[in-house]
Amino acid sequence: MNSRTNKGPINQxxxxxxxxxxxxxxxxxxxxxxxxxxxxxxxxxxMLLGFLLAIQASSWxxxxxxxxxxxxxxxxxxxxxxxxxxILALRWGVNPLWLAPLGGVTAVLVALVIGSVVxxxxxxxFVIITIAMLLAAQVFAVNFxxxxxxxxxxxxxxxxxxxxxxxxxxxxxxxGLLVLTVLFTAKIRRTKFGTGLVAIREDEGxxxxxxxxxxxxxxxxxxxxxxxxxxxxxxxxxxxxxLNPVGAFAILGSxxxxxxxxxxxKGTLYGPVVGACIVQxxxxxxxxxxxxxxxxxxxxxxxxxxxxxFMPAGLLPTVEARWLKRHPAEVEFxxxxxxxxxxxxxxxxxxxxxxxxxxxxxxxxxxVLLEVRGASKRFGxxxxxxxxxxxxxxxxITGLIGPNGSGKTTLFNIITGxxxxxxxxxxxxxxxxxxxxxxxxxxxxLGRTFQLTRLFKDMTVQENVVAPLPDSRWRTMFADAVSGPxxxxxxxxxxxxxxxxxxxxxxxxxxxxxxxLVELAQxxxxxPRLILLDEPAGGVNPSLLGRLTEVIRELNQRGxxxxxxxxxxxxxxxxxxxxxxxxxxxxxxxxxxxxxxQDPDVLDAYLGDDxxxxxxxxxxxxxxxxxxxxxxx
Amino acid sequence: xxxxxxxxxxxxxxxxxxALMASGLALIFGVMRIVNISQGAFLILVAMFTWWLWRxxxxxxxxxxxxxxxxxxxxxxxxxxxxxxxxxxxxASMSVLLTFGLALVIEGVLxxxxxNRFRSATPSYFEESFRAGPISLPKTQVYGFVAAVxxxxxxxxxxxxxxxxxxxxATSQNPSGAALVGVGAAGTAALAFALGxxxxxxxxxxxxxxxxxxxxxxxxWISRLLGIVVLGGMGSLPGAMSGALILGLAETLTAxxxxxxxxxxxxxxxxMVVLLFRPQGLFGTRLREDAA
Numbered sequence: 001m002n003s004r005t006n007k008g009p010i011n012q013x014x015x016x017x018x019x020x021x022x023x024x025x026x027x028x029x030x031x032x033x034x035x036x037x038x039x040x041x042x043x044x045x046x047m048l049l050g051f052l053l054a055i056q057a058s059s060w061x062x063x064x065x066x067x068x069x070x071x072x073x074x075x076x077x078x079x080x081x082x083x084x085x086x087i088l089a090l091r092w093g094v095n096p097l098w099l100a101p102l103g104g105v106t107a108v109l110v111a112l113v114i115g116s117v118v119x120x121x122x123x124x125x126f127v128i129i130t131i132a133m134l135l136a137a138q139v140f141a142v143n144f145x146x147x148x149x150x151x152x153x154x155x156x157x158x159x160x161x162x163x164x165x166x167x168x169x170x171x172x173x174x175x176g177l178l179v180l181t182v183l184f185t186a187k188i189r190r191t192k193f194g195t196g197l198v199a200i201r202e203d204e205g206x207x208x209x210x211x212x213x214x215x216x217x218x219x220x221x222x223x224x225x226x227x228x229x230x231x232x233x234x235x236x237x238x239x240x241x242x243l244n245p246v247g248a249f250a251i252l253g254s255x256x257x258x259x260x261x262x263x264x265x266k267g268t269l270y271g272p273v274v275g276a277c278i279v280q281x282x283x284x285x286x287x288x289x290x291x292x293x294x295x296x297x298x299x300x301x302x303x304x305x306x307x308x309x310f311m312p313a314g315l316l317p318t319v320e321a322r323w324l325k326r327h328p329a330e331v332e333f334x335x336x337x338x339x340x341x342x343x344x345x346x347x348x349x350x351x352x353x354x355x356x357x358x359x360x361x362x363x364x365x366x367x368v369l370l371e372v373r374g375a376s377k378r379f380g381x382x383x384x385x386x387x388x389x390x391x392x393x394x395x396x397i398t399g400l401i402g403p404n405g406s407g408k409t410t411l412f413n414i415i416t417g418x419x420x421x422x423x424x425x426x427x428x429x430x431x432x433x434x435x436x437x438x439x440x441x442x443x444x445x446l447g448r449t450f451q452l453t454r455l456f457k458d459m460t461v462q463e464n465v466v467a468p469l470p471d472s473r474w475r476t477m478f479a480d481a482v483s484g485p486x487x488x489x490x491x492x493x494x495x496x497x498x499x500x501x502x503x504x505x506x507x508x509x510x511x512x513x514x515x516x517l518v519e520l521a522q523x524x525x526x527x528p529r530l531i532l533l534d535e536p537a538g539g540v541n542p543s544l545l546g547r548l549t550e551v552i553r554e555l556n557q558r559g560x561x562x563x564x565x566x567x568x569x570x571x572x573x574x575x576x577x578x579x580x581x582x583x584x585x586x587x588x589x590x591x592x593x594x595x596x597x598q599d600p601d602v603l604d605a606y607l608g609d610d611x612x613x614x615x616x617x618x619x620x621x622x623x624x625x626x627x628x629x630x631x632x633x
Numbered sequence: 634x635x636x637x638x639x640x641x642x643x644x645x646x647x648x649x650x651x652a653l654m655a656s657g658l659a660l661i662f663g664v665m666r667i668v669n670i671s672q673g674a675f676l677i678l679v680a681m682f683t684w685w686l687w688r689x690x691x692x693x694x695x696x697x698x699x700x701x702x703x704x705x706x707x708x709x710x711x712x713x714x715x716x717x718x719x720x721x722x723x724x725a726s727m728s729v730l731l732t733f734g735l736a737l738v739i740e741g742v743l744x745x746x747x748x749n750r751f752r753s754a755t756p757s758y759f760e761e762s763f764r765a766g767p768i769s770l771p772k773t774q775v776y777g778f779v780a781a782v783x784x785x786x787x788x789x790x791x792x793x794x795x796x797x798x799x800x801x802x803a804t805s806q807n808p809s810g811a812a813l814v815g816v817g818a819a820g821t822a823a824l825a826f827a828l829g830x831x832x833x834x835x836x837x838x839x840x841x842x843x844x845x846x847x848x849x850x851x852x853x854w855i856s857r858l859l860g861i862v863v864l865g866g867m868g869s870l871p872g873a874m875s876g877a878l879i880l881g882l883a884e885t886l887t888a889x890x891x892x893x894x895x896x897x898x899x900x901x902x903x904x905m906v907v908l909l910f911r912p913q914g915l916f917g918t919r920l921r922e923d924a925a
Contacts, residue, residue, distance in 0.1 A: 070726040072670075072733060117905055121912040124668050124867055127729050128859040129904070131670075135856050136901040143894045251852055255737060258730065298741025304734030308727055309719055 023182075023270060030175055034168045041166045048167060048239075050280035051174035055232045056253075057260040057272035058181045062225035064258075065266035066194060067218055068201030069119070070127050073134030075253030077107040077226040080137065081233020082240075082248050086154045087147060089238075096156060097173075100234030107230025108223045115219035122204050134249055141245035153244030156237060170239050174232065178273070181228040186269050188224065190482045195459070195467045197221050198267070202456040209416055210468035211442035211526050217477075255300050256283065262307050265314025274315060279303075352496055352554055354489075368430075369394040369530055369561050370446075375414050375424030375434075376585075377407075384410040385421070386585030392530065397552065397562040399576025399593070401569065403606060407585040408565045409451060412532050415563075416448045417441050428530070443471050445529035449536065451565075453515040457508030461499065461518055464507045465490040468525040493521040497551060513544040520551065530561045537568040549575055573597060581605065635767035640889040641882065642770060646778040648881025650839055653781035654854070655861040655873040656788060657832035663805040663868035664825040667717065667728040673855030674736035675830055679705060679837020680754075680846050681747055687754045687841070694754040694842045695780050702784075702834030709830025713823045721822070736851055743848035753845040777839040784835045785874075791828070792870075801825045805868065853897075860904045866914030875915060879903070 034044060056074060064070045081103025089096040118129045141148045148154065161169055188194040196217045199207040208214050237243055256279055264275025279300075286299050311318055370392040377385040385407040392398045402408050413419045415426055417438035426434040433441050447468075455464050466481045466489075479486050494500040497517040502510060507518060516536060523531055536552070537545050552575065556562060566572045572579060573593040581589040581596060583605035589596060596602055654676060661669045679701050686701075687694045716735070720727045758776075762769040792798035803811040804821045812818050840846060840854075861880055865872025883903055887896040907914065 064726075068724070068726060070729055072729070117909050121908075124662075124725065124729075125863055125908055125912065127668065127726070128856075128863055129908070131852070132856045132860060132901050132904065135852060136898055139894075139897050143898075255733075258733075262730065295741065295745065297737050297744060301734050301737025301739075301741050305716070305731060305738060308731040308734060309716070312720075312723060312727055 019270060027179065034171055038168065044167050044171050046280065046284050048171045048174045050277055051171075051178045052232055052236060053256060053260055053280050054273045054276035055174065055178050055181045056229050056257045057264070057276045058178070058185050059225045059227070059229045060257050060261050061266060061268075061272045062185055062188060062197070063218070063222045064225075065261060065268070065272070066189065066197040066201065067221045068267075069218060069222070070258070071130040071222075071225075071254075072127055072258065073130035073132075073251075073254050074225070074229065074257050075251070076130075076134040076137050076249060077111070077229040078233040078236060078253060079141070079245075079248035080107050080110055081230035082237035082243050083141065083148060083154075083233075084230070085234030086156055086237045086243050089156065090154065095160065096234060096238040100231050100238075103232075103234030103237075104227040104230035107226035107233070111223040111226035112219060115222040116215075119218040119222060120215050131251075134251060134254060138245050138249040141249060148245065151245060153242055153247075156241045156243075158241055159238065167239070170235070173235050177228060177232050177235070182269065182273065184224075184228065189269065190480060191478050192466060192469060192481045192486060193217065193220070193477050195463050195481045196469070196477070198459055198463070199456050199467045201267075202458060203454050205418060205438075206450070206454040206456070207467070208438040209418065209442060209448055210522060211439045211471075212467070212469055213437070213439045213472060215437075252297065252300070255304070259300055259304055259307070261314075262304070263311075263315055265316035265318075268314070268316050271314050271316045278315075352558055354492060367394045368392070369428065370415065370563065371425075371427045372411070372415065373425045373427070375411065375421045375426065377410050377414060377419065377421050383585050385414065387424070388582075388586045390580060390587060392561060392563050394529075394561055395556070395559065396578065397556050397564060397576045399572040399579040400563060400565045400582060401567070401572055401579060401596075402582030406582040406605075408582050409534060410585075411582070412448060412534055412565065416446060416532060439469070440472070442468070442526050442528075445527065446532070447523035447526045447528035447530070448532035449516070449519045449523055449534055451534040451538065453512065453519050455507040455510075455515050455519055455522070457506065459507055460503065461494065461505055461507050461510065462487065462490055462503040464518055465493055465521050465525055468522055470525070470527040490521075490525065493524045494518075496524070496554075497521045498547065513540040513548075516540055517544070517548065517551075520548070524555070528560060530563065531555075533562060533564045533566075535566055536564065537566055537571050545571070569597075636889060639768045639770075640885045642768065643774065644882035644885035645878065646770065646774045646881075647885060648878035649778040649781045649785075650836070650843065651857070651861055651877035651881050652874045653785055653832060653839075654836040655858045655865075655877050656785060656870060657829035657836070658858050659862050659865070659868055659870050659873035660788075660801075660832075661826055661829035662862065663870070664801055665717075665721075665728075665822050666725060666868075667732065668725075668859070668867075669826075669829070670729060670732040670855055670859075671736040671739065672732075672829075672833060672858060673851035673853075674739035675705065675833040676837040676840055676854050677743065677846055677848060677851045678739050679833055680841035681743055681752070681848075683838040683841040684752050684754045687756070693756055694838055695776050698780065698784075698835040698838035701838055702831050705834035705837075706827045706831035710823055710827035712830070713826040717826060718819065718822070721819075736855070740848045740851060747848065749848060751845045751847045752841075754841040756842065759842070773842045777843050780835060780839055784832065788828070788832065797824055801828070857900060860900050862914075863904055864907050864914055866916035869914070869916040872914055872916030 030047075033047075056078065060071060060074045081100070084106040085096045085099045085103045088094070088099050088102060114129065114133055118126050142151055144150075159169070188197075196207060196212040199210075199212055200214055200217060204214055260275035260279040261272040262275065263278055264273065265271030282303075283296060283300070286296060290299070307314075313321070368391050370390075372388060372390040375385055375388050376383065388407065388411060390411070400408055400411075410419070414421045414424075414434070417433075417436060421434060424434070425432060428441070428444055428446060431444070433444065433446070456467070459467070463481065466486055469476050481487060491500055491503065494503055497520055499514060499517055499521070502514070507515065510518065520536075533552075536548055540548060549571065552562060564572065564576055573596075577593055578591055579593050579596045580587050581599070581602045588601050588605060589599045591599075658669055658672045661667055661672075683694050683697045683701060686692055686697050712735075717728070717731065720731050758772040761772045763772060763775055792802060800811065800816045800821045801824060803814075803816055804818055804825070808818050811821070857880070861876040862868075862873050864880065865874070865876030880900055880903060883899050884896045887899040
C-alpha cells in the first residue's frame, strides 16, 4: 500500500447528529443541577447511583453489546475495584480517590486472565463462567480474611470534605466518569477494533476469515469493559465507606446492569445510559412505593422477561426503527445502475492500482503460491477430502470444479483454516500455514469469499469493507474506521466493485449479487495475494456476473491470484486456467480448460458412465447443463 | 485410609445427586441450545414445595417427588409453550437472558410468599447413618443417591427405548433432519424442556433434605450445575454424569482434606482448568459448522 490517497470520509460531513445534541443538552443540565439546587441530598444521591449504573451498563455494552458475549457477572468488577482501593488505601494510608484508577487496573487484569481462558472458544462457556466467577469472588472475599477481613467487611474513613457539601463531589466524580466511559465506548466503536467486535457478534467464523484475531479482540474487549467499572468501584467504596463481600459482589448488581443495557438498547451508544436512568428511577420508585427492596428481585426479573419477550432490541433502536419507517430514506435498491455503472475511470484505475500486489523481482511467474499436500478430512465415516494435493501458481486464476459433495468447500475450509485437516500440509509461498488460526492466514494474504455470502448484515456496507485487518499490528487494530485512510480505502474498494453509493446502507438490505460484490471488496481490504472464491456466480444475474468477472480479471492483471470453485462451467472455462477437477475428495484431472472439457474421466465424474448414451453428441453442450450425479451425498 | 474411602463414597453419593440435577440442564441444552439458567430456581422451587408438603402432610420428602415430578413436567411444558418458545428464533444470548429473568421471578415470588430464611426438611431418619466398619454414611445421602440413580435410569430408558426419546435425540443431533422424517421440532422441544424440568422435581425434593436452602440459593446451585455441564461438555448426558461425579469427588475431598470453606472454590477452579486445556469439555465434540 504505497499510495493510499485520502479522499476524505465517504459520508459527507454532516451536522452533529441529533442524538449527540440531545446528549449534550442533558449533560449540561446535569452539570448545572447541583448548583441550581444544592440542598437536595436525596435526589442527588439517587442520580449519582444512576450515573454509577450507567457507567457499568455502558462498559458492559463493549463486550456484551458490541461483541455479543453476554456477561451476567459484570458487577464483579465493581467489587474488585472497591476491594482493591479499600485495601490499598488502608495499607498505604492514602485517600481512596487517588487510588481509584488502580481499581480499574485490577479489574482489567482479572478480566484478562478470565478472558484468555474462557474466550478462546466460541459458545456458551463465557456466560456461565461470568456468573461462576462473580460467586467465586464472593466466596473468595469471605474466606480470604487476611486480605479482605472476611464477612466483617472493611470500613473506610469518611470523606475529607466538609459535610455541608454532602454528596456533591461524588455527584461530579461519577458524572465525570460517566462522560469518560461514554466517550471511551464511542471511540472504540469508531475504530477497527470496534468494527471487529461487532463483526464477531454477527458472524464469528467469518470475522476470523477476514483477519480479525477473534480471541485477542474478545479478550481485549472484555478487559476494556472492565476498566471504568473498576475505577468507579474505587470511588463507590469511598462513597459507601463500608464494604462487605455480599454487598460488593451482589448478583442483583449484575442484573440491573444487564437490564439497563437491554432496556435502552444493547450495542447502541446511548442506550445503556438511557436504560440506566429508567432502571434507577423505577427501582427507586419501587423501593419507596412498593414493598421495599425485597420486591426488587421480582420486579427486575419480570422486567427482564418482559424486555426479552416484547422489546428485545431495546428502546432506542425500537424508536429509531419507528422513525425510519415514517421517514424512509430515498435509496433505490432495485436499480442496478449503481452496481453496473462506472465511476470515473481514473478513480477506478487508481483504486485498482492500489490493490496491486507488489511483484517481488526474485520470484518468477511460475512460482507456486499455494500448495496443498496430501490433505485428508473425515466426518465420521465420510471421507470429504481424501489425500488431496493441489498447487496454485502465482498470477493464475485456477478453477476448481467437481460434483457436489466432492470436497471442494471442505478443501477451501482446510486452506483458510475454517477447519483443520486430519492430515496433510498447506503451504503459502513455501510457508506452512496449516495449524495457524484463520486470521493469521488472512494476514499472510489469503482471502476468501463464501458460497452463501456471509456479510455482517446489520453493519453498513462501509463498515463491512473496513472491518478486515491485513496484519496483526496493534496500530491497525486501533485505526479509525469511520474517517481517515482506512475509511477512504474502503471507499476506493467499493469503487472497484461500483457500489460506493451504497456505503451507508445496511449490508443486509442489498441484493444477493450486490452482497457478493461487497464481499469481494471486503476481501480486497485484506491486501490479499490469493483469493479463494467459493461459487462467485451462484445466484448472480448475468449483468452483475459480467461485472464480477471483469473485476476478477482486472485484479488478476494486477497480481492477485485466484482459486475459484464454480459450477457455471462456461464461466470457469472462459475465466480459469488451469482447471482442476475434483471428485470424491481428490483431484482427478488438471490442465487447460480446453483439455479438461474433453477429458473422459471428468465427464464420467460429472455425468456418470451413461452420459454418452443420449443423442446429444457434443460433450461440451452436455457439460453445461450437467446436474451432478453423486450417489453418496 | 478409612477417611479416604469415606470421602470417596460420599463424593460418589453427592456426585450421583449432582448428575441427576445436571441431566435436565444437559438435556435442554442438547435439544434446544438453550442454557436454562432457571434450572437452579426450579430446584429451589421444588425444594420449597416439598418442604411445605412435608410439613403439611408428613409425607417423606424424597418420596414426595412422586407428586412434584409430574407437576414440574407440566410446569415445564406450559412454560416452554407460553414463554421459552418465543425466543426460539432469536440469538442464543436472548434465551440466556430470558431464563435468567425467569430465575429472578421465581426467586422474587418465593421471597414474597415464603420469606427470606433458611429451610431444610428433616424427616425422622435425618440424623441417622448407615455404618459399615469405620465408614458411616448419612441415610439422607444414601436415599438421595438411590432416588437419583433410579430416575437417571428411567430417563435413560425413556431416551433410548421410546419413540419420544428417539425423537428428542434425533432433534438434538439434527433438527432439520428430524423435521424431514416427521418429528416436529416445536413439539419435541416442548417435551424435552418438560422432561428436563421434570428432573428437578426429584432433584429439588432430594435437595430439600440434603441441603438447607432459601430463595436466593438458586445462584449457588445453577453455578454448580453449569460447572458440571461445562466440564462434561455442553449438551452431553454422559458428560454431565461424569462431570457431576468428578466435581462431587473434588468437593468432598477438599472438604475432607482441605477446608469446607474452600470446597466451592475448587468447583470453579476445576472448571477453569478444564476450559484451559479442553475447551469443549470432557465429552464435547466439535461438529462441522459449514454444512447448513
